[in-house]
Amino acid sequence: MQVSTEKKEGVQHLLTVTVPAEDVKKAYDASFRKYAKNARIDGFRKGHIPTKVLEQQFGGQIYSDAYDSLVNETLGQAIRESKLEVVGYPKIEVKKATFKNDEEFVYEATVEVNPELELKPFEDLKLKSIKATVTDADVDNMIETLRKQQGKWQVKDDAVVAKGTRASIDFTGRTDGVEFEGGKASNFSLTVGETQMIPGFTEQIEGHKAGDKFTIQVKFPEDYHAENLKGKDAEFDIVVNSVSELSLPEVNEDFVKVFGVKDGSLDTFKSDLRKNMERELNRAKYTITRGKLFDALVAQYGEFAVPEAYVEAEKERLAKNFEQQMRAYGMKKLPDSFKKDDMFKDEAVKDARLGIIVRKIVESLGLKNPSDEFVEAQLEQFAGAYEDPDEVKEQIRKDKTQFEAVQNAALESEVVAKVMEKAADGEEEMTFDQLVNHR
Numbered sequence: 001m002q003v004s005t006e007k008k009e010g011v012q013h014l015l016t017v018t019v020p021a022e023d024v025k026k027a028y029d030a031s032f033r034k035y036a037k038n039a040r041i042d043g044f045r046k047g048h049i050p051t052k053v054l055e056q057q058f059g060g061q062i063y064s065d066a067y068d069s070l071v072n073e074t075l076g077q078a079i080r081e082s083k084l085e086v087v088g089y090p091k092i093e094v095k096k097a098t099f100k101n102d103e104e105f106v107y108e109a110t111v112e113v114n115p116e117l118e119l120k121p122f123e124d125l126k127l128k129s130i131k132a133t134v135t136d137a138d139v140d141n142m143i144e145t146l147r148k149q150q151g152k153w154q155v156k157d158d159a160v161v162a163k164g165t166r167a168s169i170d171f172t173g174r175t176d177g178v179e180f181e182g183g184k185a186s187n188f189s190l191t192v193g194e195t196q197m198i199p200g201f202t203e204q205i206e207g208h209k210a211g212d213k214f215t216i217q218v219k220f221p222e223d224y225h226a227e228n229l230k231g232k233d234a235e236f237d238i239v240v241n242s243v244s245e246l247s248l249p250e251v252n253e254d255f256v257k258v259f260g261v262k263d264g265s266l267d268t269f270k271s272d273l274r275k276n277m278e279r280e281l282n283r284a285k286y287t288i289t290r291g292k293l294f295d296a297l298v299a300q301y302g303e304f305a306v307p308e309a310y311v312e313a314e315k316e317r318l319a320k321n322f323e324q325q326m327r328a329y330g331m332k333k334l335p336d337s338f339k340k341d342d343m344f345k346d347e348a349v350k351d352a353r354l355g356i357i358v359r360k361i362v363e364s365l366g367l368k369n370p371s372d373e374f375v376e377a378q379l380e381q382f383a384g385a386y387e388d389p390d391e392v393k394e395q396i397r398k399d400k401t402q403f404e405a406v407q408n409a410a411l412e413s414e415v416v417a418k419v420m421e422k423a424a425d426g427e428e429e430m431t432f433d434q435l436v437n438h439r
Contacts, residue, residue, distance in 0.1 A: 010305030088309025107355040112307035128428035159243040314348035370410035
């Protein structure tokens with residue numbers, strides 16, 4: 001067998017493989033014998049079909065099986081002889097295969113390899129490390145949030161619609177004097193400051209009381225989702241049925257016990273709450289840092305060719321995640337217009353480049369496996385919220401799939417930490433709310 005290698009565009013190489021005639025004959029004879037043994041043709045006994053008849057009936061399949069056999073038997077050796085680290089499965093094109101007159105079998109294999117990257121200095125990234133802590137005020141604000149979650153809405157006869165209240169309203173909308181689809185509702189619940197409405201809608205209801213009837217004027221945004229309403233003027237007849245205010249529970253023993261604090265102690269509750277908030281803060285701080293670092297790395301290395309196999313794998317991953325999200329919103333089937341190649345191509349290429357960059361960094365850092373301290377930190381992150389963290393950690397360690405996920409997360413975390421040691425150029429202070437509500 002002879003193998004020649006030619007560098008092509010980007011990460012592609014062309015292997016031309018020539019298989020000797022004697023090996024070609026063996027492959028054809030083996031394929032022929034298989035069909036001669038198993039073929040069925042009316043008028044002939046199984047295993048006793050004349051050669052010409054067999055070739056007339058099954059010639060294409062015999063040749064195809066012989067092609068596949070020759071490629072499968074020689075491709076691995078050809079790649080090894082080329083000394084290329086091939087990514088994905090090659091594209092095969094047969095150039096010469098007559099299986100007549102003892103001729104050679106020639107095929108081309110277009111293969112892809114990882115691009116050769118030169119490691120760039122981490123110091124050039126100049127990123128800000130995040131400085132943040134959970135303050136007493138943050139804990140108090142969280143308690144207020146929890147009180148609101150446990151609060152009960154109560155109708156107040158003399159209450160006016162204002163921020164923090166909830167109004168039950170009827171409305172009928174018109175454009176050009178004609179009611180439009182979706183513009184009418186009864187007993188619609190509108191929480192001021194939370195329910196998203198078109199600009200100016202909620203503001204014109206504020207200050208009104210139960211029993212008020214009035215008309216408001218609004219304008220639909222130019223980017224409104226309904227094509228027939230984009231940028232149009234509209235009016236709504238409004239009836240305020242009732243106005244409710246949120247009655248908050250007292251922060252006492254009963255309130256604290258709702259959140260699993262068995263002794264009902266406010267100090268214990270605050271301590272547990274702070275631990276959970278610190279865990280959430282650290283998770284958010286890492287997520288933001290990782291995102292900024294990865295974006296900076298992609299920008300630092302710029303555009304370079306990547307194996308199509310990586311891009312396709314990323315498209316599949318992104319499409320799968322998207323489909324799961326849509327199902328979570330109740331969509332059972334994606335629309336026929338959904339095309340993963342169009343929707344995810346740019347993001348898939350970016351993610352494929354990032355994967356190559358990170359693998360290069362991992363190699364340069366000599367990180368075959370994550371350090372014990374990073375594995376333990378990940379285990380704590382996963383198990384820390386449970387009543388018995390040590391028991392949960394042990395369960396994770398015993399589950400191969402779960403523990404591999406922990407190790408992968410730990411390795412990524414260690415890479416981020418080690419790169420940031422050199423990439424950090426000063427600090428950026430952020431509050432708890434800024435971190436956990438970051439978009």
